[in-house]
Amino acid sequence: MTGPNARANSLVNSQDRALRERAAAVIPNGMYGHESVRLLPPEFPQFFARGQGAHLWDADGNCYLDLMCGYGPNLLGYGHPKIDAAAAAQQRLGDAMTGPSPVMVELAEAFVALVAHADWAMFCKNGTDATTMAMMTARAHTTKRKIIVAKGAYHGAAPWCTPVPTGTLPDDRAHSITCLYNDVESLEAAAAAAGDDLAGIFASPFKHDAFVDQQLPNIAYAKRAREICDETGALLIVDDVRAGFRLARDCSWSSVGVKPDLSCWGKSIANGYPISALLGADKARAAAGLIYVTGSFWFAAVPMAAALATLREISASEYLERSEQLGLMLRAGLREAATRHGFALRQTGPVQMPLILFEEDADFRIGYAWSAQMVKRGIYVHPWHNMFLCAAMTERDIAEALQAADASFEALKAQRTQLVPHTGLMAMLAARH
Amino acid sequence: MTGPNARANSLVNSQDRALRERAAAVIPNGMYGHESVRLLPPEFPQFFARGQGAHLWDADGNCYLDLMCGYGPNLLGYGHPKIDAAAAAQQRLGDAMTGPSPVMVELAEAFVALVAHADWAMFCKNGTDATTMAMMTARAHTTKRKIIVAKGAYHGAAPWCTPVPTGTLPDDRAHSITCLYNDVESLEAAAAAAGDDLAGIFASPFKHDAFVDQQLPNIAYAKRAREICDETGALLIVDDVRAGFRLARDCSWSSVGVKPDLSCWGKSIANGYPISALLGADKARAAAGLIYVTGSFWFAAVPMAAALATLREISASEYLERSEQLGLMLRAGLREAATRHGFALRQTGPVQMPLILFEEDADFRIGYAWSAQMVKRGIYVHPWHNMFLCAAMTERDIAEALQAADASFEALKAQRTQLVPHTGLMAMLAARH
Numbered sequence: 001m002t003g004p005n006a007r008a009n010s011l012v013n014s015q016d017r018a019l020r021e022r023a024a025a026v027i028p029n030g031m032y033g034h035e036s037v038r039l040l041p042p043e044f045p046q047f048f049a050r051g052q053g054a055h056l057w058d059a060d061g062n063c064y065l066d067l068m069c070g071y072g073p074n075l076l077g078y079g080h081p082k083i084d085a086a087a088a089a090q091q092r093l094g095d096a097m098t099g100p101s102p103v104m105v106e107l108a109e110a111f112v113a114l115v116a117h118a119d120w121a122m123f124c125k126n127g128t129d130a131t132t133m134a135m136m137t138a139r140a141h142t143t144k145r146k147i148i149v150a151k152g153a154y155h156g157a158a159p160w161c162t163p164v165p166t167g168t169l170p171d172d173r174a175h176s177i178t179c180l181y182n183d184v185e186s187l188e189a190a191a192a193a194a195g196d197d198l199a200g201i202f203a204s205p206f207k208h209d210a211f212v213d214q215q216l217p218n219i220a221y222a223k224r225a226r227e228i229c230d231e232t233g234a235l236l237i238v239d240d241v242r243a244g245f246r247l248a249r250d251c252s253w254s255s256v257g258v259k260p261d262l263s264c265w266g267k268s269i270a271n272g273y274p275i276s277a278l279l280g281a282d283k284a285r286a287a288a289g290l291i292y293v294t295g296s297f298w299f300a301a302v303p304m305a306a307a308l309a310t311l312r313e314i315s316a317s318e319y320l321e322r323s324e325q326l327g328l329m330l331r332a333g334l335r336e337a338a339t340r341h342g343f344a345l346r347q348t349g350p351v352q353m354p355l356i357l358f359e360e361d362a363d364f365r366i367g368y369a370w371s372a373q374m375v376k377r378g379i380y381v382h383p384w385h386n387m388f389l390c391a392a393m394t395e396r397d398i399a400e401a402l403q404a405a406d407a408s409f410e411a412l413k414a415q416r417t418q419l420v421p422h423t424g425l426m427a428m429l430a431a432r433h
Numbered sequence: 434m435t436g437p438n439a440r441a442n443s444l445v446n447s448q449d450r451a452l453r454e455r456a457a458a459v460i461p462n463g464m465y466g467h468e469s470v471r472l473l474p475p476e477f478p479q480f481f482a483r484g485q486g487a488h489l490w491d492a493d494g495n496c497y498l499d500l501m502c503g504y505g506p507n508l509l510g511y512g513h514p515k516i517d518a519a520a521a522a523q524q525r526l527g528d529a530m531t532g533p534s535p536v537m538v539e540l541a542e543a544f545v546a547l548v549a550h551a552d553w554a555m556f557c558k559n560g561t562d563a564t565t566m567a568m569m570t571a572r573a574h575t576t577k578r579k580i581i582v583a584k585g586a587y588h589g590a591a592p593w594c595t596p597v598p599t600g601t602l603p604d605d606r607a608h609s610i611t612c613l614y615n616d617v618e619s620l621e622a623a624a625a626a627a628g629d630d631l632a633g634i635f636a637s638p639f640k641h642d643a644f645v646d647q648q649l650p651n652i653a654y655a656k657r658a659r660e661i662c663d664e665t666g667a668l669l670i671v672d673d674v675r676a677g678f679r680l681a682r683d684c685s686w687s688s689v690g691v692k693p694d695l696s697c698w699g700k701s702i703a704n705g706y707p708i709s710a711l712l713g714a715d716k717a718r719a720a721a722g723l724i725y726v727t728g729s730f731w732f733a734a735v736p737m738a739a740a741l742a743t744l745r746e747i748s749a750s751e752y753l754e755r756s757e758q759l760g761l762m763l764r765a766g767l768r769e770a771a772t773r774h775g776f777a778l779r780q781t782g783p784v785q786m787p788l789i790l791f792e793e794d795a796d797f798r799i800g801y802a803w804s805a806q807m808v809k810r811g812i813y814v815h816p817w818h819n820m821f822l823c824a825a826m827t828e829r830d831i832a833e834a835l836q837a838a839d840a841s842f843e844a845l846k847a848q849r850t851q852l853v854p855h856t857g858l859m860a861m862l863a864a865r866h
């Protein structure tokens with residue numbers, strides 16, 4: 001199903017347009033949340049009918065190499081036979097029952113065996129569930145209130161952390177203190193501001209905020225966060241929801257040699273089946289046992305069976321090395337193609353979770369136009385959010401993406417003087433400040 | 434797979450005990466949330482290996498008629514062929530992709546067509562997601578802060594609503610005002626306390642708090658809640674997560690003729706597949722479009738396909754009449770059996786969502802002993818949480834439950850003088866006050 005023919009898109013989007021009209025009648029704004037295309041170029045499809053491996057087909061049948069991987073869940077490929085077989089087998093037995101299935105114990109054991117800092121696991125549904133449970137556990141452990149979060153970091157969409165405060169209250173964030181990611185002085189100032197009331201420090205495994213260059217973690221910053229927690233009794237929390245198992249077969253901060261007390265997981269841990277997790281060290285076990293958290297489907301067995309199969313594949317396959325290798329190929333090829341056409345890219349973050357911004361493109365108009373060109377050529381890229389590579393991608397896929405990039409840069413040159421910024425994006429960015 | 438033989442349980446629980454020991458090593462307290470059996474009699478199994486129709490099999494192979502229905506998700510029967518076929522067909526196409534599937538639009542349309550007050554829908558995963566979104570929408574709509582909730586009502590497990598405050602802060606609930614369910618004066622006092630700062634009134638469709646008798650909604654209370662919202666501009670929110678589609682093929686307050694502005698759904702809407710929803714009237718549409726809420730798996734297509742198939746079955750089948758009829762049979766039969774053995778039951782709430790408490794049993798010791806007897810006889814009942822009937826149950830199942838009840842009351846008579854309260858439950862109830 002791959003190959004250039006599969007992505008010789010017709011550019012027809014009549015089904016997508018018709019669905020958007022119907023959606024506008026029965027869904028506020030026609031769509032919401034991170035999968036809404038309202039802040040993307042108009043060429044982006046909103047609805048997808050099918051996914052297989054590294055590819056998606058939109059409602060009009062156009063095929064895309066999906067460099068977003070579902071915003072993270074697709075780690076090993078859509079419709080992965082082993083994962084889907086494990087899930088289907090469990091579905092025949094039972095899913096959401098009156099108690100968990102034995103597979104929950106196996107899954108907790110598998111996580112504890114794989115993730116070095118973890119002595120226990122709790123499962124939930126949303127990434128936000130895991131980060132909220134981490135915050136509650138830190139407050140229960142310390143009986144203190146303040147949490148430190150890096151400015152601009154995304155830790156979920158609950159009132160205490162949603163990036164858009166509409167509908168929330170200042171009270172929801174009254175005890176959040178911000179610092180600058182990778183800035184030791186700023187972290188120390190935040191800890192000083194917390195005084196003797198520090199419950200926890202949240203850290204993204206690397207800076208993967210939207211709209212700005214990504215940054216790998218500075219070792220000094222990670223170590224200082226650990227020290228501050230050790231000095232004050234606060235808990236160190238790595239929010240690995242987005243990056244978990246994409247950088248390591250362990251917590252992502254294993255790369256900088258720092259073990260958190262808690263880590264938050266989700267997205268890819270069951271290759272797309274709905275499950276997230278809070279993992280913790282023994283130190284935090286008693287506190288985790290004191291908070292009351294639950295959800296209607298948290299004990300359902302099917303996503304747990306899928307997660308168990310995913311962890312097995314993570315341990316047994318070269319998925320990680322493969323996605324890194326393809327990421328290197330993509331990054332180098334894009335740099336070369338951009339240069340050839342007179343564009344300067346800022347490609348940041350781990351190669352398997354790339355963010356691609358253009359130099360001298362403060363209002364993103366160049367990035368938007370290039371992304372739209374790529375999408376028209378069947379390569380789904382994002383103009384301001386980090387992307388994801390998955391293990392189902394091949395060198396041929398990357399070669400096709402680079403071919404599309406070449407043509408897209410060429411087309412962009414011709415458009416360059418007529419570009420205008422995306423009005424919806426401009427309004428949203430203005431509202432953030 | 435039904436019939437007395439299927440539930441002639443061996444009483445062997447060695448697998449369950451072994452799993453609990455393993456779980457204790459890798460899960461805080463060995464289990465958490467509403468499916469933990471820590472607050473239930475020791476005879477209750479923690480782990481289930483299989484579910485089919487109205488029955489569950491525990492890890493040791495003991496079979497139970499499941500009167501908890503997964504705490505709500507099982508509306509039509511575990512492993513329902515039509516629902517599972519719809520989900521499996523969608524799974525072959527795609528689940529968590531980079532955008533929603535067209536099925537999301539169909540599902541929103543189906544909800545709006547079925548639920549009278551609803552003009553739009555948003556989908557999420559947990560019931561708590563839906564109630565939190567309702568709160569945020571009410572605050573965005575009114576730009577006011579206070580929300581009224583009934584004392585003891587369960588609206589989820591986020592910091593603003595979890596019944597156990599450990600790990601949360603007073604700030605999380607700073608703008609919640611409580612009233613007494615079904616008490617108009619108390620509701621008016623709460624509204625007066627909110628002054629001109631009232632954002633919304635939350636209402637359970639009926640009082641289904643744990644540990645106390647259930648109460649159907651008083652029409653005067655429901656109408657006054659509506660009036661107060663109309664007078665102040667606040668939004669009226671019915672939290673139908675637990676009871677949705679069990680009382681009506683519409684919002685549960687259709688039974689009292691009151692339309693909310695928002696309603697929260699989950700549990701049974703996809704017969705066990707993980708999806709919840711916020712439905713709203715046009716009045717609240719703009720505000721719902723202003724809040725930022727999302728989740729990794731909220732746009733996944735499989736649970737939406739399952740929900741669509743479930744809504745079709747809700748419209749086309751007699752599932753509701755059937756569960757009511759079986760509920761009436763159960764209630765009358767239990768009353769008779771209890772009386773015959775000299776026990777007085779308090780059976781409250783809708784017959785298809787029964788709560789069974791014993792008179793003169795303030796510390797629940799009689800209920801615990803009776804529930805344990807029932808479980809030993811293969812009938813899974815709950816001593817302090819409302820139960821659920823599902824459409825897969827038969828008159829024969831209820832007859833068997835009544836036969837087991839008769840034997841359980843008989844056994845209870847012999848035990849009566851030696852009963853002691855459950856220490857874990859007593860500690861928990863003491864901590865709540």
